[in-house]
Amino acid sequence: MKWLGAVLLIIASTCIGMYISNRFEKRPKHIRQLQSALQLLEAEITYSQSPLQMAFRTIANQLPFPVSQFFHLLSEDMKTAETDFTILWNKRAEELAELASYRKNEVEILKQFGSSLGQHDFIQQQKQIRLALTHLERELEDARDEHHKYSKLARSLGVLLGVFIVLLLV
Amino acid sequence: MLTDISVLFQIAGIGIILALIHTILKQMGKEEIAQFATLVGFIIVLYIVINGLSDLFNQIKSVFLF
Numbered sequence: 001m002k003w004l005g006a007v008l009l010i011i012a013s014t015c016i017g018m019y020i021s022n023r024f025e026k027r028p029k030h031i032r033q034l035q036s037a038l039q040l041l042e043a044e045i046t047y048s049q050s051p052l053q054m055a056f057r058t059i060a061n062q063l064p065f066p067v068s069q070f071f072h073l074l075s076e077d078m079k080t081a082e083t084d085f086t087i088l089w090n091k092r093a094e095e096l097a098e099l100a101s102y103r104k105n106e107v108e109i110l111k112q113f114g115s116s117l118g119q120h121d122f123i124q125q126q127k128q129i130r131l132a133l134t135h136l137e138r139e140l141e142d143a144r145d146e147h148h149k150y151s152k153l154a155r156s157l158g159v160l161l162g163v164f165i166v167l168l169l170v
Numbered sequence: 171m172l173t174d175i176s177v178l179f180q181i182a183g184i185g186i187i188l189a190l191i192h193t194i195l196k197q198m199g200k201e202e203i204a205q206f207a208t209l210v211g212f213i214i215v216l217y218i219v220i221n222g223l224s225d226l227f228n229q230i231k232s233v234f235l236f
Contacts, residue, residue: 153198160191167183168214170176 010162017158023101024151028143030100033067042129053078066100089114109135
């Protein structure tokens with residue numbers, strides 16, 4: 001019985017370590033997805049000149065899971081809701097932050113970009129997208145650094161802390 | 171003589187694990203946290219040892235005072 005508990009404890013703490021290192025691993029990937037989403041949006045706005053709702057739907061079809069859901073839900077929202085677009089965007093951005101492993105910075109960039117969306121002409125809008133992309137590029141660099149530094153650390157620390165706690169309780 | 175050997179193994183295990191944690195943290199450039207982890211481990215081991223010592227003194231007291 002005692003050993004069963006010990007094994008369970010080690011497994012649990014290993015899983016926690018894996019989860020944390022997974023978050024570090026996924027963050028650069030998700031930021032890159034957001035970047036490609038913004039690039040697609042730029043193409044949709046400047047070349048196809050489609051309205052935002054249509055643009056969101058095309059983007060949602062072209063990208064993988066967490067970001068695609070954000071744009072899909074947004075386009076659904078725009079069909080039905082009567083509130084301000086910025087409010088919708090902010091709400092969905094917070095939901096996206098929970099699904100993907102974004103930090104506060106990325107959400108802030110996304111929100112700031114959302115408040116500029118639909119306020120300007122093509123060229124101004126393109127500038128806004130470029131600005132958001134540069135900000136995201138900086139965050140991506142940051143996330144990559146942290147990924148290299150901490151993802152291995154979190155994994156091994158999870159296992160070791162589990163063994164440590166077991167030794168304390170034996 | 172020494173009847174309960176498991177406490178020795180426990181302390182040895184804690185030492186090994188702490189050494190591993192220290193090296194890993196140091197490799198990743200988190201020197202302060204590595205030091206702190208070692209300090210916490212030291213305090214825990216000290217607590218275990220003091221418990222054993224208090225047992226010893228209690229036994230001595232019961233031999234000589236009563």
